[in-house]
Amino acid sequence: xxxxxxxxxxxxxxxxxxxxxxxxxxxxxxxxxxxxxxxxxxxxxxxxxxxxxxxxxxxxxxxxxxxxxxxxxxxxxxxxxxxxxxxxxxxxxxxxxxxxxxxxxxxxxxxxxxxxxxxxxxxxxxxxxxxxxxxxxxxxxxxxxxxxxxxxxxxxxxxxxxxxxxxxxxxxxxxxxxxxxxxxxxxxxxxxxxxxxxxxxxxxxxxxxxxxxxxxxxxxxxxxxxxxxxxxxxxxxxxxxxxxxxxxxxxxxxxxxxxxxxxxxxxxxxxxxxxxxxxxxxxxxxxxxxxxxxxxxxxxxxxxxxxxxxxxxxxxxxxxxxxxxxxxxxxxxxxxxxxxxxxxxxxxxxxxxxxxxxxxxxxxxxxxxxxxxxxxxxxxxxxxxxxxxxxxxxxxxxxxxxxxxxxxxxxxxxxxxxxxxxxxxxxxxxxxxxxxxxxxxxxxxxxx
Numbered sequence: 001x002x003x004x005x006x007x008x009x010x011x012x013x014x015x016x017x018x019x020x021x022x023x024x025x026x027x028x029x030x031x032x033x034x035x036x037x038x039x040x041x042x043x044x045x046x047x048x049x050x051x052x053x054x055x056x057x058x059x060x061x062x063x064x065x066x067x068x069x070x071x072x073x074x075x076x077x078x079x080x081x082x083x084x085x086x087x088x089x090x091x092x093x094x095x096x097x098x099x100x101x102x103x104x105x106x107x108x109x110x111x112x113x114x115x116x117x118x119x120x121x122x123x124x125x126x127x128x129x130x131x132x133x134x135x136x137x138x139x140x141x142x143x144x145x146x147x148x149x150x151x152x153x154x155x156x157x158x159x160x161x162x163x164x165x166x167x168x169x170x171x172x173x174x175x176x177x178x179x180x181x182x183x184x185x186x187x188x189x190x191x192x193x194x195x196x197x198x199x200x201x202x203x204x205x206x207x208x209x210x211x212x213x214x215x216x217x218x219x220x221x222x223x224x225x226x227x228x229x230x231x232x233x234x235x236x237x238x239x240x241x242x243x244x245x246x247x248x249x250x251x252x253x254x255x256x257x258x259x260x261x262x263x264x265x266x267x268x269x270x271x272x273x274x275x276x277x278x279x280x281x282x283x284x285x286x287x288x289x290x291x292x293x294x295x296x297x298x299x300x301x302x303x304x305x306x307x308x309x310x311x312x313x314x315x316x317x318x319x320x321x322x323x324x325x326x327x328x329x330x331x332x333x334x335x336x337x338x339x340x341x342x343x344x345x346x347x348x349x350x351x352x353x354x355x356x357x358x359x360x361x362x363x364x365x366x367x368x369x370x371x372x373x374x375x376x377x378x379x380x381x382x383x384x385x386x387x388x389x390x391x392x393x394x395x396x397x398x399x400x401x402x403x404x405x406x407x408x409x410x411x412x413x414x415x416x417x418x419x420x421x422x423x424x425x426x427x428x429x430x431x432x433x434x435x436x437x438x439x440x441x442x443x444x445x446x447x448x
Contacts, residue, residue, distance in 0.1 A: 003027040003051065005170050007071065008162035014080045015057050016164055020087070022058040022098045024163035026297065026336060027051075033123065036151035037130045043149075047123070054338035057083040061092035067338045095324040096341060098298065101165040103330075105301040108294045112287045113173040117202040119156045126152045129208045133180040136212030143223070144216050146183035148192050153177045159293075167299040175290065176205055180215035184223055191222040193372075198430050200288040218372070221393070225403035227447040228394060234368035235409060235443040236361060236395070239426055241371045242435035246351055248413065249280055250433070252381040253307050253315075254344045255322025255333075263381045264414060265313055273313045274417035277354065280308040282317055284332060284347030291348040291432030298334040298342055305331045307349075319344050351435040354423035358437045361422050363398035369445050370395055371409060384413035390445075404447075411443040 008025040015023035029051045036044045054067040057080075064086035068079050130152040138144050155175045162168040179196035195215035197206040237245060257263040265273060284302025286292050293302050298320055306314050318326065319334035319342045335345025362370060375389030391405040424437030 003029055003053065003071075003158065003160050005160055005162055005168035008053075008160050009168045011053075011055060011076055011080070012162050012164050014076070015055070015084065018080060018084055019059065020057040020084060020164070021060055022164045024056050024098060024161070024298075025053060026338060027053040027160040028157060028338065030155055030157040032153070032155050033121075033126060034151065034153035035123075035127050035130050036149055037127070037134055038147045038149070040131065040134065042127065045123075045127075052338045055079055055083050056341065057087050058097060059084065059087045061094050061096065062087045062090045063093070063096050063341065064090060065339045065341065095321050098163055098165060099300055099320045099330060104165050104167040104299050105169065105295040107301075108169050108171065109285070111285060111289070111292045111294055113171060113200055113292060115174045115176075115201040115203075118154050118174040118176050121154060121202070126154065129178055132208035133178060133212035133215075136209040137180050137182045137216040140213055140216035141184070141220055143184045143186055143220060144182045145185045148181045148183055150179050150181040150194070150215075161295065161297065161299055163299055165299070169295050169299065171294050174200055176200075176202055178205060178208060178211055180212045182216050182219045184216075184219045186223045189223060189225075191219055191225065193218040193222055196430065198290060200290060204288065222391070222403045222405070225391065225405035227406050228369075228404055228445060230444070230446045232442050232444055234365045234395075235440045235445070236365060236368060236370045237438045237440070238358070238370060238372050238392075239424070239428065239434070239436055241374055242351065242438040243431070243433050244374055245416075245438065246280070246349060246433050246435045248379050248381060249308070249417075250317070250346050250349055252413070253280075253313070253317055255316050255318040255326060256344050257381060258316050259322050259325035264384050265316075268313050269316065271313060272311050273414075274308055274311040275420040276311040277420050277423050278308055278311050278417060279306070279352035280349070281306055281352060282331070282333065282347050282349045286348045289348040289432075290429065291346055293347070296330075296332045296334040297336040297345075298330070300330055300332045300334065302332045302347055305333075317344055317346065346432055348429065349433050350427060350429070351423060351438070353425050353427040353436045355425055356422055358424050358426050361424055361437050361439050362395060362400070364422065365395045365439065366397060368395045369393075369404065369407075369409070370400070379413065381413065384415075386411050386413050386416060406447070408446040409443050410446060411440075416440055416443065
């Protein structure tokens with residue numbers, strides 16, 4: 001059956017009649033198609049429908065969460081009884097209640113999150129696009145000899161939320177993605193790289209030919225990679241890698257980290273935490289944005305929040321729970337799965353673009369390292385320690401000199417943010433997080 005607000009609101013009403021002090025229901029339906037191809041053949045193909053409903057109840061500050069994919073009346077009745085029994089057995093947390101009733105979203109704007117053209121795609125059309133990207137990559141150069149996954153996928157979904165404050169809302173969404181991961185060989189050396197695109201609309205998706213060709217060029221440029229001697233140099237992060245840094249900034253600005261004081265940004269609101277070149281914005285209302293929603297997972301209106309403005313930390317990103325812990329209102333960033341209480345999630349989080357192009361930034365570097373891949377995880381948002389395996393391109397006198405691999409870049413997050421010298425103009429969303437090219441004054445590159 002198709003989940004609707006009537007079903008969700010009815011389940012909330014049952015909970016309230018049986019003694020809950022508050023209740024909320026979140027439900028999601030998804031139809032997913034994915035195909036992976038390799039050397040002109042289909043390796044895997046998946047088509048699946050899923051539907052699930054999560055119920056969270058509160059009884060005088062005690063809470064519990066349960067879920068089901070069976071919407072029969074007897075099952076829902078049992079679900080309500082189970083949730084109430086579990087809640088009464090838990091401990092009290094005064095901050096876990098729903099948001100104030102007056103703060104509920106009063107409208108549900110159309111953010112153009114659903115494209116019927118994606119829902120109408122046939123499996124053959126999806127397979128064809130995946131194969132076209134692979135063919136385009138192979139045609140770039142005979143050294144493209146193999147592929148490591150890569151393919152095409154779509155998700156058509158519906159989200160429903162209802163709570164005991166009388167809020168009930170629903171929205172439909174689509175997502176489409178295409179990727180190519182070529183492998184290049186030259187003598188005894190083998191390298192791989194990738195390119196991809198993810199969008200809400202089929203018309204916005206980069207063409208399969210463009211994705212395949214870009215993936216091939218990125219792979220070929222890595223042939224002949226070498227190590228470099230350990231040194232302190234300027235480091236340039238290409239957009240996909242700068243996005244990784246943005247993810248670290250999000251962790252440091254998230255209310256979950258802030259109220260626990262598990263971040264170097266705790267107690268620094270209103271202070272300069274980065275170079276004036278850095279501005280970070282979260283906006284949950286971007287049309288067709290992959291992080292856009294008309295309301296968050298608590299029924300609050302999503303919005304734009306300036307997190308860092310010209311290097312000054314202006315706001316944390318909060319849901320109701322973390323906001324109460326900090327004595328601040330939610331920023332509309334509640335995010336949750338089917339089961340459990342809401343956490344803090346990004347909307348469309350991005351680093352504001354500058355005026356220099358990627359090429360202009362590279363040309364401005366006398367000696368440095370352009371990072372195109374990060375490996376492993378080595379970031380501590382409490383003390384700022386940063387150390388990651390990396391690969392990329394060596395820069396000499398503003399020119400790409402040769403590819404580099406098997407090195408480590410290291411520094412401190414505080415110094416890295418303060419050392420941002422330039423931010424590129426090449427901002428483009430290929431997910432919820434996006435960043436342009438970034439130049440950092442100095443980091444340690446450890447090699448041979």
